[in-house]
């Protein structure tokens with residue numbers, strides 16, 4: 001459904017809610033998602049889902065209730081019933097200790113900067129042809145291709161009964177993960193790309209990385225890493241995983257108030273991390289599928305979170321701000337635009353870095369599998385390496401290591417132990433979520449070097 | 463309801479589809495009630511309706527989903543076209559194992575339908591529990607009740623017609639307070655499935671008062687406790703931790719799609735190989751594990767899977783030896799073919815999708831550890847020289863082939879010379895999966911066995927969240943690395 005229709009539907013629903021003397025906020029999402037999945041060198045699944053979802057939140061005196069529905073985009077009757085349901089529920093809501101704020105959107109804003117019609121036009125055959133180019137000549141009887149190619153368009157629209165204006169946003173996104181894995185030996189290497197536009201996809205870059213890693217994994221010695229401290233160079237997926245923990249337990253005011261955070265108000269203005277660590281929430285970065293205006297109609301500006309290690313303050317979503325007596329900071333969006341700033345190391349790829357001389361053994365860890373938050377207050381995260389770690393030895397040689405586990409504090413990782421950060425950055429994204437498409441990406445350096453990572457479990461095979 | 467699903471399936475067969483099925487969900491309702499420090503910050507009803515079509519063309523899958531009845535024919539065609547496109551990059555044509563074709567209905571056992579309980583009463587029950595958790599030294603308390611009610615109608619081109627009507631309830635509480643170091647400590651509780659049904663009757667007032675008191679007193683124990691020492695010793699896993707251990711390092715490791723490499727692009731593989739079935743010593747002789755979808759009171763029981771296969775109760779590990787896997791129609795055919803022998807006689811009936819807009823994949827049912835003969839918890843403690851009793855999952859992280867793991871727990875208690883001593887905080891343990899299960903030295907009896915559940919198991923791409931169960935006893939493992 002086009003955005004004009006979404007606005008029309010929301011205006012109709014708002015009028016309907018007003019006729020029931022209800023104060024309500026509406027969030028609309030329509031998505032068209034395509035997914036091509038590879039396994040064992042074949043397309044194992046080719047899907048397309050077209051879904052529309054409406055959320056209605058009704059507000060009373062220190063009360064709120066919400067109702068949502070996933071239904072046909074033209075099914076206005078069901079949507080009105082969702083309004084009825086929320087209105088019906090409201091009297092039974094337990095009173096809150098605060099008054100929740102309802103949006104009053106001052107003017108209609110339609111953002112389509114991250115929309116590319118070429119993504120919508122992409123066919124299954126186009127996707128398959130792209131993948132053929134990216135893995136050309138790399139598959140064998142033993143080395144098989146797996147992969148996820150997710151693409152789609154997401155439209156969101158927000159409105160309330162308090163004005164007839166709307167915030168609308170539309171974006172396209174593509175996420176590509178290609179994995180080559182040995183059936184017999186069980187090693188696996190990958191290459192990934194995340195983009196909002198078809199023209200930003202680069203099959204050649206994927207091929208370069210995959211062929212380089214496959215060559216190493218089929219020729220270099222496979223070795224078990226000793227359980228001891230290492231200097232580690234992380235790739236973008238691993239860095240994005242760590243940076244995303246900041247979004248959750250770092251600068252999120254609500255989580256802090258709920259005791260689920262590693263920072264506290266005393267940290268504001270203090271140098272808590274390395275001066276090599278600068279983190280922004282920057283809705284001007286197109287590669288993050290930015291929302292220039294939040295659901296309350298507030299224009300969003302770039303905001304420093306850490307400036308050379310100095311914590312600049314928490315962000316507050318409206319509901320948390322209401323609950324804890326703070327001021328909302330314009331971050332009521334379904335995905336933030338978080339970016340870790342690049343540093344001064346002029347290196348663009350692991351291939352390039354591996355060719356440079358080095359003064360110690362270095363583990364290259366591109367990706368973290370299934371991390372766990374061991375202790376939120378201390379910011380302790382555990383995880384294992386995956387998808388093509390390398391053991392870059394001091395003498396210039398390279399071995400392929402079995403996977404390792406290590407547990408780190410984010411305060412050490414982005415603090416005293418952060419040795420250098422690459423100048424070049426890339427978006428690392430995710431759009432496939434459990435219940436709805438939500439394009440988002442975290443911008444991170446392509447490489448960053450951290451000292452003193454203690455390897456605590458070291459596998460004895462791939 | 464104007465859509466003739468059987469007709470649309472026949473149309474696809476006429477176009478040349480080898481197989482097709484549709485799951486039509488006329489209504490799925492989810493109520494989410496979440497109370498934080500007495501504030502009901504989520505009071506939400508969500509509903510969805512729609513259908514998903516899965517089609518096999520030239521040995522490849524295509525799928526499409528929508529909520530639009532008017533576009534049903536086009537959506538079915540889209541699924542067909544997706545399959546046809548996929549078949550151009552096919553390596554081993556997909557075949558489906560034989561099954562009994564049934565026309566059947568399944569209804570989950572429920573005493574009181576939670577959706578029929580007035581909202582006023584539901585909120586009042588939450589407030590009661592919240593009051594029981596209130597204490598001046600406890601800054602964080604959570605009470606949540608999530609409920610689901612759904613109807614799924616299934617039709618396939620082989621003639622199966624199945625209707626499922628499922629009601630689930632997932633209540634939980636958690637309290638949190640800071641220890642002397644300023645670290646947030648938490649203690650939570652989700653009720654095991656002790657009764658025969660899965661409805662509002664689990665919200666028994668006395669039960670929740672008792673458990674609220676226990677959770678609070680254990681929180682006070684943990685905030686005053688010393689940190690867990692770093693050493694190697696025995697760990698005694700309570701059912702509220704043992705279930706997660708089994709989930710992550712037996713359940714996921716034995717999903718046949720993972721074993722065959724179908725999850726390598728995201729969720730991961732498995733250290734298990736096809737050669738291992740019938741041979742691999744997974745654990746000590748005391749380890750007996752089954753996938754039992756016939757257990758009445760668990761979300762891992764659903765009557766028929768989304769391939770239309772009836773619920774089964776199958777052994778996975780017998781006296782420590784790996785014998786079975788979590789299987790579907792597609793994967794058993796491929797596994798037998800690749801192994802060059804019949805490992806799996808038929809589908810284990812574990813293929814499930816989390817919603818109409820997702821495809822079915824291998825999912826755990828109830829992955830249960832049989833009770834053993836080592837007595838009660840007290841008996842096991844009495845027989846332990848040095849160890850830690852661990853309870854309540856706090857964090858979990860597992861290697862990509864499930865070969866190793868790291869868990870943190872809400873609380874631990876030291877055991878010395880056969881006696882349970884004081885509580886410990888910041889407890890973690892880690893290890894290699896096979897070494898760990900081979901060190902299984904005590905398996906508690908029936909008195910220690912509980913059906914725990916998981917309501918958010920993530921797997922697949924596009925990602926899916928699933929509900930399932932684990933019936934587990936208290937178990938002891940030796941020589942395990944524990945620490946802060």
Ligand SMILES: [Zn+2]
Nearest residue numbers: 709714919920
């Ligand atoms: Zn799981």
